[in-house]
Amino acid sequence: MFNKTSSNNLQIDSLDGLRGLALLFVLCAHTSFETPILGLDFKGIGKYGVYLFFILSAFLLSLPLFQKPLLDTGVWVHYFKRRFLRIYPLFFAAMLACFLFPAVYIPLTTEEILRMLLLLGSKGVFWSITVEFKFYFVLPLFILAFRILKNNFLYCSLASVILLAVLEYNWPHDSFGEGPISIIPYMPVFVFGMLTALFYAKLKEHTAPGRYLLDGVSFLCFLAVLATIPALWGVEYTRFHFNYRYYAVLWSLMMISFLKGAGLIRRILASVPMRFLGLISFSAYLWHWFIINLMDAYMPLNEVNVILVFPAVLGLSYLSYLVFERPFMVKQPIVSRVLSALTR
Numbered sequence: 001m002f003n004k005t006s007s008n009n010l011q012i013d014s015l016d017g018l019r020g021l022a023l024l025f026v027l028c029a030h031t032s033f034e035t036p037i038l039g040l041d042f043k044g045i046g047k048y049g050v051y052l053f054f055i056l057s058a059f060l061l062s063l064p065l066f067q068k069p070l071l072d073t074g075v076w077v078h079y080f081k082r083r084f085l086r087i088y089p090l091f092f093a094a095m096l097a098c099f100l101f102p103a104v105y106i107p108l109t110t111e112e113i114l115r116m117l118l119l120l121g122s123k124g125v126f127w128s129i130t131v132e133f134k135f136y137f138v139l140p141l142f143i144l145a146f147r148i149l150k151n152n153f154l155y156c157s158l159a160s161v162i163l164l165a166v167l168e169y170n171w172p173h174d175s176f177g178e179g180p181i182s183i184i185p186y187m188p189v190f191v192f193g194m195l196t197a198l199f200y201a202k203l204k205e206h207t208a209p210g211r212y213l214l215d216g217v218s219f220l221c222f223l224a225v226l227a228t229i230p231a232l233w234g235v236e237y238t239r240f241h242f243n244y245r246y247y248a249v250l251w252s253l254m255m256i257s258f259l260k261g262a263g264l265i266r267r268i269l270a271s272v273p274m275r276f277l278g279l280i281s282f283s284a285y286l287w288h289w290f291i292i293n294l295m296d297a298y299m300p301l302n303e304v305n306v307i308l309v310f311p312a313v314l315g316l317s318y319l320s321y322l323v324f325e326r327p328f329m330v331k332q333p334i335v336s337r338v339l340s341a342l343t344r
Contacts, residue, residue, distance in 0.1 A: 010063060010064050012060075013266075013270035013275060014259070014266040014267075014269040014270045015059070015060065015255075015269075015278075016269075016270070016275040016278035016279065017268070017269030017270055017271065017274030017275050017278055018052065018056060018269050018278070019052075019053065019277070019278035020273075020274040020276070020279075021052070021274065021277075022049040022052040022053045022281065023049065023277050023278070023280075023281040024049070024277065025042075025045050025046060025048055025049025025052070026046040026050065026285060027288055027310065027313065028042035028045065028046075029042050029045045029046030029047075030046055030289060030292060031301075031306060034306065035303055035306050036306075037303075037306055037307070038303070038307075039303060041229075042229065042231070043231065043237040044229070044230040044231075044237030044238060044239070044240065044241070045228075045229055045230075047240075047241045048225055048228070050128045051186075051189050051244070051248065051251060053128065053281075053285075054128075054131070054132065054135070054186060054189045054190055054193065055190075055196070055248065055251045055252060056193065056255075057132055057190075057193065058135070058139070058190045058191075058192075058193025058194045058196075058197065059194070059196055059197040059200075061079075061136075061139055062139060062143060062197045062198070063197040063200065063201060065143045066143070066146070066151055066197075066198065066201055070140075070143065070144055076140065079136075079140070080136070082328075083133070086325070087129065087132075087133060089324045089325075089328070090282065090283060090286060090325060091126075091129055091286070092117070093320075093324055094126075094287065094290075095108055095116060095117075095126070096113075097290060099113060101290070103297070104290060104293040104294045104297055106124035106125070106126070119133055119134060121181070122181045124289065125285065125286065125288075125289055126286075127179050127180075128285075130181045131181055131182075131186055134181075134183040135183055135186075138190070139190075139194070142191075142194055145159065146194075151198060151201075151202075153199055153202055156195065156198060157195055160191045160194075160195060163187075163191075164187060164188055167184055167187055171184045171185075173185040174242050178238055178241065185242075186244060188245045188248045189244055189247065189248045191248075192248040192249065192251075192252040193248075193252065196255060196256050199256060200256060200259060200260075203260060211260070211262040212261070212262045214257040214258070214260055214261035214262070215257070215258060215261035215262050215264050215265050217253065217254075217257040217261075218253075218254045218255075218257035218258040218261060218265050219265065221250045221251070221254035225247065225250050225251070225254075228243070228246075276314075277314075279321060280314065280317040280320070282321075283316075283317040283318075283321045283325060284313055284314065287313065287316050287317055287320060288309075288313045290316075291309060291313045292313075295308065295309060295312060
């Protein structure tokens with residue numbers, strides 16, 4: 001099941017598990033809107049998980065492109081084709097479910113669906129899909145700029161900091177409100193993901209000193225994220241959502257630390273349960289709200305039965321993965337024919 005979970009032939013097992021961790025943040029946060037989980041209130045941390053999804057996308061998409069021939073149109077045809085087929089079949093299926101079952105999902109009109117398909121609007125949990133797909137168009141520009149700077153980490157970092165400062169000066173991040181679909185306020189998150197990939201590429205063949213210390217740094221970064229659970233501070237659940245740079249730095253530092261660390265955290269994240277969560281994370285992200293609302297409608301959720309949400313979400317998501325995701329991530333005869341027809 002886990003032999004090949006990436007559509008771009010890049011496989012780092014522990015990052016599958018890190019994606020699973022991001023999913024857990026989202027599931028715990030949104031389930032907490034119905035009732036606490038084992039007495040704990042996780043409302044608000046779903047955004048932290050989404051920021052981690054963004055960083056992982058930036059990291060995994062940019063890493064294999066640093067050395068590819070950028071003037072080869074085939075590279076970019078393959079890139080955009082894969083991105084479209086990876087996202088849109090399941091994206092459309094989830095929106096169709098919203099249209100058919102508005103009482104237990106996110107009610108959408110045909111006009112709203114069309115606008116969302118064109119990345120002109122969003123609603124509910126779909127906002128992050130809109131933002132991420134916009135990033136797919138921005139990433140090639142960064143890869144080209146990094147290549148012009150000869151992939152020099154220092155120069156690329158300085159150029160990125162200058163760009164982020166210009167964006168912040170002209171479009172302050174706190175002027176966008178809660179859950180914007182503009183990519184501008186999230187640029188620090190995506191940029192840190194790309195810079196982390198560049199740093200990792202530079203250090204890939206080198207053994208870092210103090211590897212056990214790096215595992216400790218990674219764990220401390222994770223604790224620093226958990227320290228911002230809104231319920232711990234008695235504040236509104238959206239209180240820390242605008243701290244994009246804070247989470248960009250922490251998630252990026254956590255990731256590079258355990259990738260170059262002694263291996264303890266890597267082994268935890270590369271375990272079968274965590275990789276499974278990562279495997280179905282996209283499907284689970286799109287279907288979990290449907291399951292939560294459906295279960296709450298027929299058996300109102302409380303602190304006792306809320307735990308049933310998780311196996312229900314995982315079961316539906318795995319089925320969704322098999323139907324809408326896996327066919328485009330591994331080579332199969334019928335899929336190969338479809339892909340060939342699309343590129344003629």
